[in-house]
Amino acid sequence: MFAERFKNRLMLQQQTGLYRQPPEVKIRDGKYLSIEERRVLNFASNDYLGLGVSEELRQRAARNFGKYGTSSSSSRLVSGNYSIINKAEKEYASYFGYGDAIFFPSGYQANLGILSTILERGDTVIFDKHIHASSVKGMTMSGANFLGYNHNSMPHLGKRLEMCGSQQVAVLTESLFSMDGDLLDVTGLGKLKERCRFLAIVDEAHAFGAIGSGGRGIAGPVADIAVGTFGKAFGFFGAFVLLPEGFKEYLFNFSSPLIYTTTLPEAHAATAIDILEIIERSEDRRKHLRDVSQFLKEGLRLEGFRVTGDAHILALEIGDEAKAVNMARKLLQRNIFVLPARYPTVPLHRSILRIGVTALHEEEDITSFIDHVKGASGELK
Ligand SMILES: Cc1ncc(COP(=O)(O)O)c(C=O)c1O
Numbered sequence: 407m408f409a410e411r412f413k414n415r416l417m418l419q420q421q422t423g424l425y426r427q428p429p430e431v432k433i434r435d436g437k438y439l440s441i442e443e444r445r446v447l448n449f450a451s452n453d454y455l456g457l458g459v460s461e462e463l464r465q466r467a468a469r470n471f472g473k474y475g476t477s478s479s480s481s482r483l484v485s486g487n488y489s490i491i492n493k494a495e496k497e498y499a500s501y502f503g504y505g506d507a508i509f510f511p512s513g514y515q516a517n518l519g520i521l522s523t524i525l526e527r528g529d530t531v532i533f534d535k536h537i538h539a540s541s542v543k544g545m546t547m548s549g550a551n552f553l554g555y556n557h558n559s560m561p562h563l564g565k566r567l568e569m570c571g572s573q574q575v576a577v578l579t580e581s582l583f584s585m586d587g588d589l590l591d592v593t594g595l596g597k598l599k600e601r602c603r604f605l606a607i608v609d610e611a612h613a614f615g616a617i618g619s620g621g622r623g624i625a626g627p628v629a630d631i632a633v634g635t636f637g638k639a640f641g642f643f644g645a646f647v648l649l650p651e652g653f654k655e656y657l658f659n660f661s662s663p664l665i666y667t668t669t670l671p672e673a674h675a676a677t678a679i680d681i682l683e684i685i686e687r688s689e690d691r692r693k694h695l696r697d698v699s700q701f702l703k704e705g706l707r708l709e710g711f712r713v714t715g716d717a718h719i720l721a722l723e724i725g726d727e728a729k730a731v732n733m734a735r736k737l738l739q740r741n742i743f744v745l746p747a748r749y750p751t752v753p754l755h756r757s758i759l760r761i762g763v764t765a766l767h768e769e770e771d772i773t774s775f776i777d778h779v780k781g782a783s784g785e786l787k
Contacts, residue, residue: 424727449742450762452762453638454765455616457639457681457684458642466677467642470674473676475673478668481669494676497679498634498648499648502614503626506650506652506654508654509674510644510645515540515667517609518544519662521578524548525549531577534563553569557586558583575603576605576606580609582610583719585760586715588715607631608628608629610633614635614638616717620689630650632648633645633646636678642681644670646678695763695764699763702761706776715761721761724759729757730759733759734759736782744759
């Protein structure tokens with residue numbers, strides 16, 4: 407019964423170019439991966455500062471796990487509410503300029519945990535149509551009414567806000583969009599906030615650590631709540647949510663994805679504190695990341711490719727799903743690894759190659775990437 411349904415669905419995925427089969431990665435070595443017996447240059451990583459492969463972080467994490475052990479063994483609400491976790495959360499809140507902070511086992515769980523709890527039936531959520539799947543899931547789980555606005559369009563968001571009556575309203579957006587690579591119009595959102603009352607919830611997963619002063623992202627002046635993940639520029643795993651005071655108490659009492667899960671171990675919190683110190687002094691890495699990202703965008707555009715992205719995430723527009731997959735395959739044969747993003751991650755027939763630039767990339771890597779994109783695209787004509 408189930409097997410038949412799965413077989414049919416998977417066949418349909420293949421026919422429409424949407425079939426997903428991630429390649430197996432044998433080894434990661436800095437900016438290189440070992441895939442299908444090849445050493446390939448990785449342009450599909452979110453380890454934007456390269457901390458996830460740095461010797462310093464490796465040693466600090468190993469020391470912390472040696473000191474504290476490997477498991478918290480329970481939820482925060484049972485015996486897992488360790489002092490070091492509370493200390494780390496306070497340090498994150500203070501560094502990013504918020505009243506409070508709370509850690510979650512992943513960014514996906516963080517978005518489910520906050521949105522499904524803070525919002526409820528009778529509230530209205532207005533969301534950018536390109537927000538991450540985890541925000542969509544959290545928002546729908548909440549039971550609130552929801553309305554989408556066109557991607558990054560403040561005029562359209564303004565119109566949506568006019569439609570709201572006396573309900574409590576939240577606006578959901580990202581600061582650096584995970585697939586389009588463009589930045590939130592922070593000034594525009596700020597102006598709307600002056601006109602209308604709403605709770606601004608901004609997912610800064612791709613911005614924190616990598617952009618803004620001291621890696622503080624860009625939405626601080628407008629966001630009431632901000633979501634960050636450790637799995638991207640922080641080179642680690644798990645997530646943190648920055649909150650106004652009082653919200654943490656509410657989440658501890660009502661957030662099912664927080665209450666009924668084993669908390670990340672103390673060693674994680676101790677390492678998160680170490681990472682914050684590394685992030686603060688990573689200005690050179692951030693500058694290099696900016697420079698190589700800009701160099702890549704300009705280089706691809708000079709070769710006639712349509713590329714969007716304001717920072718280290720670049721979207722090379724392809725369109726057709728099968729063509730995006732073939733292009734990525736051709737690039738893999740040329741020892742370049744890059745992700746073809748397709749529906750439902752991006753809109754139907756608007757497939758892209760989603761390029762993740764990191765501070766590990768050097769100018770020669772960028773030049774080589776552009777040459778291979780040119781070559782692979784020529785082979786597909
Ligand atoms: C915008 C955004 N939010 C949240 C997440 C989820 O974070 P995590 O990978 O820590 O679950 C992602 C991850 O891909 C993301 O792109």
